[in-house]
């Protein structure tokens with residue numbers, strides 16, 4: 103899956119009313135607000151409930167269904183390690199989830215270390231060989247925000263909204279967030295710049311049709327590669343972000359993940375990465391010599407052309423099993439493991455349509471194996 107971007111940059115608040123004239127100030131101590139220097143609830147915030155600890159982000163929205171609220175977990179003032187930013191109805195749903203009261207599972211002997219890189223800031227590196235399908239890293243998010251969160255214009259560019267949202271987190275959590283990389287310069291408010299640099303996509307099946315972004319403070323240290331060696335999967339059962347190795351990773355090899363659209367030619371991938379993450383990709387695929395780069399581009403284009411049909415479940419009349427075989431081979435050689443799995447599912451459908459049940463069965467089994475490698479045994483795609 104493509105990395106999640108916030109789509110809130112110009113999102114208007116649900117109901118606009120005049121901005122308050124004065125600077126933001128903390129609400130009274132009696133409401134239990136954790137106030138950290140520079141991070142405080144704005145004067146448009148007001149407590150909604152103490153346990154669960156929910157703050158209405160902007161009372162000027164009145165009872166608008168899409169008015170933003172903050173939920174802090176755990177509720178104890180000063181102890182929160184996660185903030186959820188969402189509409190009230192979803193916030194109330196989330197606050198009832200027992201999984202958030204349980205510690206996440208731990209990997210006893212994590213196979214990675216974080217190191218300084220010569221050119222990319224911090225990087226994640228394998229400290230021992232990692233097997234294909236191995237769970238590499240796992241952690242809870244510190245921030246989970248719906249991607250289309252409504253923020254009043256007077257609170258967005260100034261950072262008031264996000265300072266308020268983060269103000270209820272524990273000081274240690276806040277420090278962790280503020281130590282993360284911000285690849286945006288003065289063009290972006292610093293907290294939003296940090297979130298945009300590091301967010302990963304979160305799908306919460308219990309809340310369908312809503313996209314979320316999550317801030318995972320270790321996972322976000324992994325750099326991008328156009329043929330990544332891990333897949334990011336958000337596991338709703340444990341409410342954790344996870345990296346699963348999609349091929350064997352050697353000791354000392356950098357652990358990478360995908361930030362961009364895989365099935366796009368190099369120039370498009372680079373343009374997208376430059377725009378959203380402010381770097382020029384020089385991964386091995388982007389650094390191929392011209393003839394090989396052209397070959398890679400045409401293969402990725404061909405796979406990309408299939409995606410709308412895969413999503414629609416439609417099949418061209420002239421599509422053959424041999425063509426699917428060819429695309430599977432290209433996806434493997436291009437290191438596009440997530441798309442390889444999707445093509446297998448699509449090929450299963452084609453095999454059934456063309457009266458080739460043996461081929462269909464083989465691809466269905468291979469798809470199940472691929473999903474287990476990509477997401478682990480909890481993959482929703484295995485059911």
Ligand SMILES: C[S@@+](CC[C@H](N)C(=O)[O-])C[C@H]1O[C@@H](n2cnc3c(N)ncnc32)[C@H](O)[C@@H]1O
Pocket residue numbers: 221222223224225282283285299300322323324325326327379380381382383384385
């Ligand atoms: C989510 S952070 C990754 C971790 C980051 N290296 C750090 O120091 O925390 C994203 C930022 O890392 C850098 N980055 C990630 N992948 C890169 C790559 N393949 N080449 C160069 N810089 C990269 C870019 O500055 C990008 O905006």
